[in-house]
Every structure is written in C-alpha cells, then in structure tokens.
C-alpha cells in the first residue's frame with residue numbers, strides 16, 4: 042500500500058515537473074525515463090545503487106553507522122541478491138563498455154575518517170568486498186583521519202582511493218581558479234602518495250552545478266558523485282551521479298532496507314537527472 046501510494050505521489054510530482062520543464066523550455070528535449078511504475082521492472086534495468094557512508098563507529102550521530110550495523114548491512118546485501126562492484130566496474134558498466142551485474146551496488150565513504158580504516162576495512166576484507174574512499178587530501182594524516190599508510194594498505198585490500206578535494210570547501214563558494222586548484226592538487230597528491238590516478242571525485246557537501254561539473258571533467262576526472270538521492274543508471278550525468286546516504290537511525294537496519302528498496306521507485310519514474 043505504501044509502495045502504491047509512493048508511486049502515485051511520484052506520478053503526480055513528475056507530471057507537475059514535466060509541465061514546469063516544458064513551460065520553461067530548457068528540459069523539453071530530454072526524454073523522461075520510461076520504466077514502468079511498478080518498481081519491479083526498474084529493479085531489472087541496468088542501474089547501480091551507490092551507498093554513501095561517512096563514519097563507521099559508535100558515535101551517536103546520524104553520520105555514524107555502528108560497525109555491527111555496517112556488517113549486518115553488507116551481509117544483507119550478500120544474502121539478497123545484490124552484487125557489490127568496484128568503481129571501475131561501475132564506470133565501465135554505466136558507460137556501456139561492460140555489462141553490469143544485476144542489482145549492482147557500489148559502496149562509498151566520504152571524508153576519510155580513521156574509523157574507515159580501523160572499523161570498516163576489516164569487515165570489508167572479511168567479506169571480500171570492494172569499496173571506494175573519497176579523501177580530503179589536506180586532512181589525510183590529521184587527527185581522526187586516515188593516514189597515507191592506511192590508504193596504501195587499503196588500496197592493496199580492494200579499496201579505491203579517490204578525491205573529495207584538497208580542503209573540503211564547498212565548490213559552489215569558490216572562484217574558478219580556486220576550484221581548479223582543489224581538483225588539480227588533490228589528484229596530484231593521490232598520484233604522488235599512492236602511485237595511482239584519482240579518476241573519481243565526490244563533491245564536498247554534495248554542492249555542484251553544471252559549470253562545476255564541466256570543470257571537473259576538464260580536470261581529467263571520469264565521473265563525480267553528488268548526494269542527490271537515487272540510483273545511477275544510463276540516464277545519469279556521469280559528473281552528477283546519484284547516491285543513497287546511509288544513516289544511523291532509531292532502527293538502522295529497517296531504515297537501510299527501506300532506503301535501498303525504495304530507491305528504484307524514486308529514480309525510475311521520471312525523476313529528473315541533471
């Protein structure tokens with residue numbers, strides 16, 4: 042019933058959005074996604090559920106998921122026909138170079154907190170699952186953040202280390218020059234420390250616009266991640282990829298199950314992607 046109500050709500054919202062965009066003229070040329078409204082066929086369409094974590098520890102804040110909950114969430118994915126992929130498989134799949142597995146999931150961490158190394162990494166290793174960590178390069182090695190040695194060990198253990206910029210300043214607040222420096226310097230530092238290219242970026246606080254997305258592309262990144270709620274699929278802007286944030290709540294596992302199962306409904310029914 043809830044599902045049906047949500048679908049109806051979305052249809053109404055999309056109809057309203059469609060009228061707006063047509064009246065506005067800007068979006069008229071872009072076809073709206075054509076998945077069915079049941080939610081079921083969307084689940085079978087090629088898409089990636091990109092999970093966004095921050096801290097994995099016992100701090101009583103929404104951005105901290107406990108290690109026990111984190112482990113339970115990963116086991117839930119494994120037991121429910123989800124396929125955890127790494128960020129290169131994500132890119133190859135969304136760009137059509139390789140086939141995505143059914144119900145693909147990409148696990149991402151923002152900010153590079155120390156607990157990602159001490160708490161999350163051992164659980165990922167134990168279950169043999171890949172993940173991606175977006176680090177703020179000026180913060181690496183500071184109190185409560187991972188060190189470059191941690192990251193080198195994680196990289197060997199299946200964790201992709203990518204950029205969350207140099208200083209975590211909101212990119213929408215910066216001049217083009219300062220913004221370009223954030224993109225360039227963080228990429229360069231990761232290359233120097235880990236001898237690998239940082240091909241992917243997560244926008245600090247999720248703030249971006251299409252001008253910024255263009256500069257990210259010009260800086261040599263292959264894709265960039267927002268905090269827009271939804272699944273990533275063939276309609277996604279590669280420089281504004283949707284994610285699903287995972288929070289600590291009153292009932293973290295229940296929230297987790299709801300978040301990951303309702304996402305196809307939200308992203309498949311003409312939700313505008315830009």
Ligand SMILES: [Zn+2]
Nearest residue numbers: 151152245246
């Ligand atoms: Zn951040």
